[in-house]
Amino acid sequence: MPMTITEKILAFHAGVDQVSPGDLIEVKVDMALANDITAPLAIKTFREIGTEKVFDNEKIALVADHFVPNKDIPSAEQVKLMRKFANEHEIKNYFEGGESGIEHVILPEKGLVLPGQIVVGADSHTCTYGALGAFSTGVGSTDLGAVMATGEIWLKVPPTIKIEYEGNLLPGVRGKDLILYTIGLLGVEGALYSALQFSGKVIEGLPMSGRFTMANMAIEAGGKSGIIEPDEVTLAYVAERSASELLILRGDPDARYEKTVKITADEIKPQVAFPHSPANVHPVSEVGDIPLDQVFIGSCTNGWLEDLRDAANILQGKKIARGLRLIVIPGSPWIYKRAIQEGIIETFLDAGAVIGPPCCGPCLGGHLGVLAGGERAISTTNRNFIGRMGHPKSEVYLSNPLVAAASAITGKITASDEI
C-alpha cells in the first residue's frame, strides 16, 4: 500500500513495512525533549518508574527556556532540579544560560533534529520539527518521563490532511500569514488528531524559517504534527549543521490523504488573529483602528533570524510610538550574535526597543513583559488565548514580524506597506 511521509517515518521506527491511520504502534524515539516547566514532572515520572539510567544520554534534550533567567525562587528550584538530573545522567544536550535559547529554535540550529526522525517533546510546539521532514509531536510529562526510561512511545497513526499552496505570495506575506490563514480556514480543531502536511509551489519557495513557523502552528489547528517533505532547502539547512547520515523519506505519489485542501496564495494578505483564538483571522487591511500598549517580536514561531531582519527593515531609521513598549527577543544566542553583526540589534535599540535574552519571554505571560488588565498587544507568537500574555483582561493579536514592527511605529495595528 502506498504511504504518506508520516506513515513511512512511523512504519520505519516501528520496525514494520506498513502502517495505516488508526493503527496503534510502538516506535523508537530519536530525540526526547523537555523544558524547565515540563522536565520536573517528567523527572518525577522517570524516578517513579525506577529505572537506573536514561535510555540514551545523547537522545535527550533538556532546555531551560520558559522562566529564565530564573524569574523567582520556585522557578529557580525547577531549573536546579533539571540541572541536577542532567548532571546525574550525563545528559549531553542540557542547555542553560548563554548556551540556551528557545528549545524549538536551538534544536534544529544545533543539528539535533533531522529529517526522517521521530521527536517527542513535553511541549506542544514540538511539532515545529516537521519543517525538517521529521515526525515530531508534543506529549505530556508522564509520557516524556516514560520515554526517557524506555526510548519508546505508543502512538496512534494519524490520518494526513494535505494543504497545497499554489500561486505566488503577495509582497509582505510570510509563512506566518499562510498558517494563520489556514488555521482560520480549518478552525482550531480542524486537524484534530491529524498530521497536517504543507506542500505545493509556495512551500518549495519558502526559507526554513517560514517553514518552521508553519509547522510550529499545526497544533493551533489541533494537529498532532505538521510536516513538510524534505527538499533542497531542507538538505542545505541540515548540511550546515550535521554530518549524520540522513533518512530522507517522501510520500508515495498515490498515498492516501484524509483530505486535500488547495489554497491559492495570491488571495492571502498579511493576516491578524484577533483575541482570543488563532483562528479568528482578518486581513490586516481590514482591522480598523486598534491602539496598542505592547509589541512582541520573538518566540519559537517568529524568533528566527529572517524574522528579525524583516522587523529591522521596517524599523530602520524610525522610532516606535510614544508610550508603547517594543520587546524583541532573538530565538537563540546564534541568532542574537548574527543580529548584532548585521546591525539589526542597533536598529532595534535606536527605534526604542527592549532586547531580551534568548528565551520564551512574554509569549506565555509569566515573565519578561507581562500585560496588565485592559492592555493590548500585537505579538508574533502562536497563541492569543485569554490571559496568555498576562492579565485575563488583556488582549493579544497575532501577526507576522513585518506587521508587528509597523504597528510599533504607529502605535496601532498597521500594515507594513503603510510605513
Added chain:
Amino acid sequence: MKFQGKVWKFGDNIDTDLIIPARYLNISDGSELAKSCFIDIRPDFAEGVSYGDILVAGRNFGCGSSREHAPLAIKKAGISIVIAKSFARIFYRNAFNIGLPIIESEGAVEGLSEGEEAAVDLANGNIESIDNGTIFSTHPIPGFMRELISAGGLVNYIRSSKINI
C-alpha cells in the same frame, strides 16, 4: 469503575491556559496547582468543587499547551471524570497517563446541566442523569486506554508491562 458527582459545565475550546494559567507553572505540585484551577474563568471552582464531581465540557477540551499541570490540577481539585464532546489530543494522552478518566459524549454534554447530579459507568460507557434518569450511552474507551486506567496510569503500566527498560 463508577463515578458520581455534581456537574460543572464548561463551553467549547477550553484551553490549558484557562485550566491553569502559565503564571502558576513555576510549581509542579498537583494540590497546589489545584487551588488555581480555572481561576481566570471560574474563580469559584477550586473552592466550590467537591471530591467526585464531574466536569462536563464542549469540543476540543484541553487544547493548547502540553502542560500536564492541567489534567493534574483538575484531578487534584477533586474531579472524578471529565466528559466532553471532544478532547485535544495531548490532553487526552496526559489525562490517561496520570489516571484521570475522560470520556467523549456529544449527547451527555448536551443533556447534562450545571449543578445536577450525574453518574458514569466506565465499564459499559453509560452516563446517567440522576435527577431525571436519562441515560446517554457512549463509545467504549479503547482497550489499550482501559488497560492504562486499570493499571493506575502510565507509570504503573510500564512497571508491570512488557516494555523492556
